[in-house]
Amino acid sequence: MRIKYYGARGSLPTPGKSTVKYGGNTTCLSIQADQRQYIVDGGSGLRVLGNDLMLKEFRQGKGETVFFWTHFHWDHIMGFPFFMPNFIAGNKIIHYGSSRVRDILVRQQDFATFPVTFEQMPSTHEFHAIEKQPVIALDGMTVTYCPSNHPAGGYIFKFSHQGRSLIFATDTEHPEAGMDKDLLQLSSGADVLIYDAQYTPEEYGQGRKGWGHSTWEKGVELARAAGVKRLHLFHHDQLHGDAFLEKKVLAPARRMFGHAFLAREGWEFQL
Template identity: 40%
Template structure:
């Protein structure tokens, strides 16, 4: 078995929420919007298509022709705006399986990706893409079987709805739960279920509790959570590694450093997502029969 077939790794290409925020004060954590790649059991899974997807696409040129599976949480702009700039999708011989839930108005993920590339919003239509694009409509709670890789889904608490994912492979698991707002009086049962005993939980922690409850600029109802709530979920779900994700564009590197320092005091296996880092649940050089106690982080 090749190392690619034997690994479960997570690669962060875009970790910022709402809008790209490049500049001198966001260099360490990055300014690209959400895109996370998982290489699991020989398959390449891509979660969301924010501006980080463009950077991922550049890295894939040496791996073509390629087949990959793309999973969208929802179609708010920061999660799809990199798709028109994903160059491997323009190259014949590549194949992308694209999954997403139906929008509340009935629009499919294909329709929504297509619509953002229509005039006058974009000069090149989706139909110009030369790769084979196969679209699949999901309903909340559906499972997806990709050989021995199994994905579970669930409804997240977000305006216009969003879908959370859990990836399972040979006893290992990672949960991708972004663009969700916690409830004031209880933990979200769907979130806890998707995260239960996960090796890695990637969670939307856009705000701090102070920002979320600010009397001057409350974020209640905006569809995002806090790092303090992320820790509550991580503890309740018994996850091994918590990754704070979907950073607010106003949070510069120094502010995120401070969040990280505070979070680690409450949940030691916490890290803040940064562009370019890799989490190795099962490193390419390690047999899946070995007992890995926690994910290894590499830059």
Template identity: 40%
Template sequence: METSTSSDFVIQFWGVRGSIPTPGKDTVRYGGNTSCIEMHIGGKRLIFDGGTGLQELSKDLMRDLPPETYMFFPHYHWDHIQGFPFFMPAFVKDHRLHIYGTLPQNGDSLEKHFIERVLHPNSPIPLAGMQADLKFTHIVCGDTFEMDDITFQTGHLNHPNNAMGYRVNWQGHSVFYCTDTEHYPDRLDENVLELAQGADMLIYDAMYTDEEYNNPKAPKVGWGHSTWEEGVRIAKAAGVKTLVVFHHEPSHSDDFLDALDLEVKAAFPNSVLAREGMMLPVY
């Protein structure tokens, strides 16, 4: 099998923050936009999540808009969709926008959910202005599907109202996008561990430290997010090459994250804290 080079498979980070945007002087270096990443794979640009980072991505796309774009949603909490009503390619006539995601609980169809619950109540812009050709693909969590020579594996994540992880495989390389998820107190999450096995890169919901998560005065147990320490445990158990700490907690300043970066690297040397604008090749 032909193997790709670093320029063929690149991850670009447009929004790395969780829960709520945090602009300001204390988040300049890592960024304050909510979740949005892009995978450049063999000429395709695949978008995962539509947080506020999607706005900067859409500006970049509009400079040389491809005929089709592809968006994948792990779930539909506000911090993962709030950039979509302002996604500029959606307003371009004859542009084709593919939207992939799970069907929410009690949902009739992905298209109906997206238009009536994601767009209609949240967008100040008339829906009629979205002139792109919207194509919706409902994914059953746990399914494997293909797009040309790219293979996608999906799995359940432990998060309120459910969420889905995506492992993306291409020409012998793989990236597991694992946000949002909460670990279990007595074992490694089997679904996460399975999708992380041997991955070149694990992008992990490490919103908290173990100390924050278990703080008896203000515990985060049950909030649907994990810790960087758990990310390290998963990465080691699964034989992951690179761990990316992602979905930073809103109160974590640049200085806090700089100090955290040293701790993470001491525990797992081949690790990176996600920053807006960062591009990582997949080897």
């Protein structure tokens, strides 16, 4: 698997001097495997990924990509109307997520909120509801999932390919006591765990309980318990600039777990 972050920010895009290093675009991940293009979520980072794909067969309307949608908060869908491959006839876009994916994408492109409606886009779209499909197999890629603990719900995905595995666990809040058992099981022995670290433990304790997000500390606990090799702290809060992330998120996480990293927009790695 070849993985690239196109957006690692949570909640809202945050352009500006203080976010240059880790990036201001919201959630979007590219995974390439078996010559296939997978995309996890369509936050504002999706616009840039779409432009990259337009350098390839998508410009000629011969592209195919598979989306996996965790949930539908704005920061995870707002890039979709700006995804250029949508506007080229012949491109095929396949969607996996809850049964509401199509409805939500159509609503986002209501004429009152965006000038081109979903139906007016010339690309073709295929929808697969995963509720009754515990395992999704596409060529050499296997995708399994568990529910996230988040307002209005969502999914945590596990991507497995050629003996390597990646967990995408964003927009999820740790339980009050212990650990999310489903997530612990899903993450067991994973190569990379991407985890929601929106808040510091101090911030979380100051009125953010129930908001559907977690902390770097809970990420470290989970990474250790599940025996994952690397932990990527993700979904950076809109108030956390680069310096804050390194000092208040990465540094304490590293002290407890040597293989902790901050997810960074533009970071590409092989698994």
